[in-house]
Amino acid sequence: MTAPAAVSTAGLAEPRTFVPGAWIAAFATAWFGVWMAQLTPIQLLLPQQVDTILDPVDWVASVRGFGIVSAIAGVCALVAYPLTGALSDRTSSRFGRRRPWIAVGAVLFAVALVVLSVQHTIVGVAVWWSVTLVGFCVLTAALTATISDRVPVDQRGTVSGWMSAPQAAGILLGVGLVTVLGLAQVAGYVLVAVVLLVCVVPFLLRLDDPAVPREELQPFSLRAVVAGFWISPRQHPDFAWTLTSRILVMTGNGFGTVLLLYFLEYGPMHQSEDDAETGLLFLTLVYMVFVIVAALVLGRLSDRLGRRKVMVVVCAALQGAAGLLLAFVPVYPVALVAAALLGFGFGAFLSVDQALATQVLPSAADRGKDLGIMNVAYAVPQALAPLIGGWLVAQTHSFTPLFLAAGVLAIGGAFAVAPVRSVR
Secondary structure, three states: OOOOOOOOHHHOOOOOOOOOHHHHHHHHHHHHHHHHHHHHHHHHHHHHHHHHHHOOOOHHHHHHHHHHHHHHHHHHHHHHHHHHHHHHHOOOOOOOOOHHHHHHHHHHHHHHHHHHOOOOOHHHHHHHHHHHHHHHHHHHHHHHHHHHHHOOHHHHHHHHHHHHHHHHHHHHHHHHHHHHOOOOHHHHHHHHHHHHHHHHHHHHHHOOOOOOOHHHOOOOOHHHHHHHOOOOOOOOHHHHHHHHHHHHHHHHHHHHHOOHHHHHHHOOOOOOHHHHHHHHHHHHHHHHHHHHHHHHHHHHHHHHHOOOHHHHHHHHHHHHHHHHHHHHOOOHHHHHHHHHHHHHHHHHHHHHHHHHHHOOOOOHHHHHHHHHHHHHHHHHHHHHHHHHHHHHHHHHOOOHHHHHHHHHHHHHHHHHHOOOOOOO
């Protein structure tokens, strides 16, 4: 592959030259650090920290506390994603448009994780997890915008696969290191913060992000930025359908994964705390393998075939099937099968849907902001899932409605993307 050419007209022209393998490797390494730093706390460190602080007699209270903390952070992400994406669209500096925001986001993300590790009150945890998620949003809004800025359409499935596949490896290594090494709370958070910074630096050094003259950028106006958060479904129906599909699928995925530790320990299997942690590790391993295979193979396949929509439909439906399995057959061997289905469906969905999303953006001038809105559908459902899912579990004292909702929502996401017309 040839090296990328400089982007003209403030990066608004569609890129035509494939990015080289070294660029993709640095991009994937950055996402590995991001996913490890975000998902290790969500899957393990944060629930344990909340549980230690509350020391609940009723485990449902712990689920509820975790859900409230996650929901508060989700509200912050709802604002941070499109706002920082819009600001990066309008940034003019000698370091480029995206690079400053990647650097600032990574530092804020890492520092907030370290401060979060020493919190001993629910208020402190809620505040610093919110700051952590804001750092995640600042960083990833700029990272995802580089796909539209630098990667041609015929390569976006492949590159998006390398954004998605590291997610599974990040969860596995993060949860595995904390569990196997028996790391304490502070050590676990510090570990993922350090890995984050080490992984993002190579991409910062590799990124071709030329400075853009201020006069070529849209002028900053708070009113214009806020108004830009609304994208008319009537004028841009494909964007609206893609966003709706992503919200439904990601909410379903959140319901299916974010309370797994509680499900293993307090659900029908009634595993001990140690067995639940080990069981979560094995489920994560199965999930990881299928996420990686699906993300890399189907992302690239969607580039070659030029057909993304049908793949998104199938991937969403597979995730729905995984949720229904957990709802109706809650035993560990079936959970392993569900993890495989969920991993395959989610890995393929992440890579192919991300590529599809870059093709339905309303305006080249607002790529960062529009992808920020799209990315809200990644972060916010995952943040709200513990609250809503915890409420479902608390009301019914059962995990069946939670996984049933996960299946139905994911299948709904499959139907929602069907009306998209501009992408096959």
